[in-house]
Amino acid sequence: MARPPRTRTVGPRLAPSPLACRGAQGLVSALLDDPLASNPDLAVQLExxxxxxxxxEALTIRHGDAAQPSPSEVQVPSKWLRETNAQVVEIVHGDVPPLESSFSALHLADIVVLVLSDSTLLSSKAAQTLLYNLHTKPNLLLALNCPDxxxxxxxxxxxxxxxxLDTLFPSPEGGQPAALAISTEQALAALEALSPSEPDQPPSYDAFQKGYIAxxxxxxxxLLTTALIADSPASSTTGPTPLQLQTAHYVLSAALSRAAFAGAQVADSLTTASSALSALAQHAAEQKAALLASLGVEGSTGLVRVPADEQRASLAALDELFASRLEWYKLPYRVDDLHAEVALVVGGTFLPSFEKQLVFATARAHNAAQALSSRVDAVFASPTFSAAPRSTPLSPAAQLASLYSATLLNSLAQAGTASLSALSASPTSSTALSSAVSRRRAQITAPGGPTDLLQRRAQRAVVRSATFAASSVALAGAGEALGWVAQTGTSVGLGLLGVTLGAWGLQRAWGKAVRRFRKDVGERVVGGLEEDLGVxxxxxxxRAGYKAEVAVRLGEDKVRERRVEWEAFRATLRCIEERRRALVDETEVDAVAQPKKRIGA
Structure with a gap:
């Protein structure tokens, strides 16, 4: 069985009564109330x-005996609905355009009657929106409702x-919709004169005939009856009527046109999102490079150089120690205190200002991470990423282009928390910049370190010097006692020479040990510190750019995934368009698809 023809009557909601009779509601009442077969039940149900x-907003009216089977449907005993096998959908909206569902019903209708007021015409935004959406639809009739x-x-x-109409649509495709002046006010008044609501008033046939025809x-x-039944052959019960085929062709063309427009919006939205992600990646790379430069990382070597004046100041404090409390001639009785003396000086003078600078540099990194996080949040706060299609009212194009993902947003939140937590670590933690200085400072005095090696060399030099001096004195004394030396002065000279040579050896060995210590501190400790700081x-x-990196990676994956989906959808639309063109090219369908003369023209 073919579906019933669908007639839509749309107009503004006019209040208070009696102005309501001049909208779509009054027109439907005037059309369905048959003056030749007056039915009290019909009048009551319509009222x-x-x-x-x-x-x-949209109320479906069909022929039947049930008063109102559902809130959006009413059945009335209308002879006209029974004869035309039609359904009437009455759409009554306020000062705003109808709902999206009502627009869909209007596009699917076989005949649409747009009720306009003679006082506003097309000046209202609701009327303009309706006409812009429906002006290419066949069998669209503009009913200009006037008092007379x-x-x-x-x-x-x-x-x-x-x-x-000429101003809004100077070159309309398929011609402009026909306009017809009507007066629902006159029609309803004439119907009231024919069937007075007051029992003591007699019917006035003259008033009815004059007002109803006027x-x-x-x-x-x-016009509506002719359009509904003129193209309905007897075989229409087994298939769609030409009117319905005409509507189907329009709906398919309109759907493809809207799909193409939505596709342009989807492509533009995805391009905008991709550009935003590219800009975010570029900004993150620039901020990362600026942060590395502010931290003192050399681009060629990747090291963080210790300032030369800081290094000279640290070595100068050690040189002062070696030239005063640890002078070579004081080593014999201070060699055991050497480790403690060096540790005391190193703990207070080894790069203290540089260590403070590194603490401030870590704070700058934390601020940079917060700035990047705010930039990421700004990008992903756009409706493309943040608006959930299921919980936010979005247009179909926005739903297709939506990149919302709860998993993605959750991953970004976790990445931001991890990034800031890592940068907010204590200066003494193993990942802080300043802790590298403390670690290398401790390395100087650690077991097996430069200080330990210096003490062992000092002890060995003292032992060798003392042994050489004692041996020389003993040899001189033995020579004098055994008569090997003729004079006492000679033996004393030999002893003093040995002591002098022992002292010279101690001084020379201590100087070499100090130079080796300086080299170890300057190359091993400071060099290792620069490598640690670079890493x-x-x-x-x-870590500062971790959230931005995750955002760009996940966002680009989402854009790529949505583009693949959109390309598949475009392929489906192309197939539908090819099938539509094939149907239009067929001889039988082409005869039906030819643009017909508009209703009322």
Whole structure:
């Protein structure tokens, strides 16, 4: 069985009564109330169809005996609905355009009657929105509702309406919709005169005939009846009627056109998101490079150089120690205190200012990470990433282009927390920049370190010097006692020479030990410190940009995934378009698909 023809009547909600009779509601009442077969039940049901506490915007009216099977549907015993096998959908909206569902119903309708007021015409935004969406639809009729539909009274509003149509649509495809002046006010007053609601008032046939014909509702009634049944052959019960095929072709063309427009919006949205992610990646790379430069990382070597004046100041303090309390001639009785003396000086003078600078540098890295995190949040706060299609009212194009992902946003939050936590670590933690100085400072005095090696060399030099001096004195004494030396002065000279040579050897060995100590501190300790700082600085820079890196990677994956989905959807649309063109090219369908003369033209 073919579906019933669908007629949509749309107009603004006019309040209070009696102005309500001049909208779509009054037109439907005038069309369905048959003066030749007056039915009290029909009049009552028509009057009460929108008396509920929350009447729907779109109300379906069909032939039947049940009063109101559902809130959005009413059945009335209408002879006209039974004869035409049609359904009437009454759409009554306020000062705003109808809902999206109502627009869908209007596009699917076989005939649409747009009720306009003679006082506003097309000046209201709701009327303009409706006409912009429906002006290419076949069988669209503009019903200009006037207080008086006579030619003398309605010519001026019709001329103004035609001028507005010419201005809004100078070159419309398929011609402009026909405009017809009607008066629901006159029609309902005439029907009231024929069947008075007051029992003591007799029917006035003259008033009915004069008012009903002057309202031009019979003319509109005849136009709709002709359009509904003229193209319906007897075989239409087994297939769609030409009117329905015409509507189907329009709906398919309109759907493909809207899909193409939505596709452009989707492509633009995805391009915008991709550009935002590229800009974010570029900004993160620039901030990372700036952060590495502020931390003192050399681009060629990747090391963080210790300032030369800081290094000279640290070595100068050690030189002062070796030239005063640890002078070579004091070693014999201070060699055991050497480790403690060096540790005392190193603990207070080894790069203290540089260590403070590194603490401030870590704070700068934390600020840079916060700035990058704010930039990431700003990018992902856009509706493309943040608006959930299931919980946020979005247009179909926005739903197709939506990159919302709860998993992605959760991953970004975790990445931001991990990044800031790593950069907020204590200066003494193993990942802080300043802790590298403390670690290398401790290495100087650690077991097996430069200080330990210096003490062992000093002890060995003292032992050798003392042994050489004692041996020389003993040899001189033995020579004098055994008569090997003729004179006492000679033996004393030999002893003093040995002591002098022992002292010279101690001084020379201590000087070599100090130079080796300086070399160990300058190369092993400071060089290792520079390498450690370079590694930690790069790690800190990576941590500062970790959230941005995760955001760019996950965002690009989401954009790539959505583009793949959109390409598959475009392929489906191309297939539908090819099939539509093939249907239009067929001879039988082509005859049906030819643009017909508009209703009322």
């Amino acid at each position: 009460s169809r929108r008396l509920g506490p929350a009447p729907p 539909a006579s030619p003398s009274a309605s010519t001026s509003p019709l001329r103004t309406l035609q001028h507005q 309202s031009r509702i019979p003319h509109l009634h005849q 930690r600085a790069r790690r800190i820079a990576e």
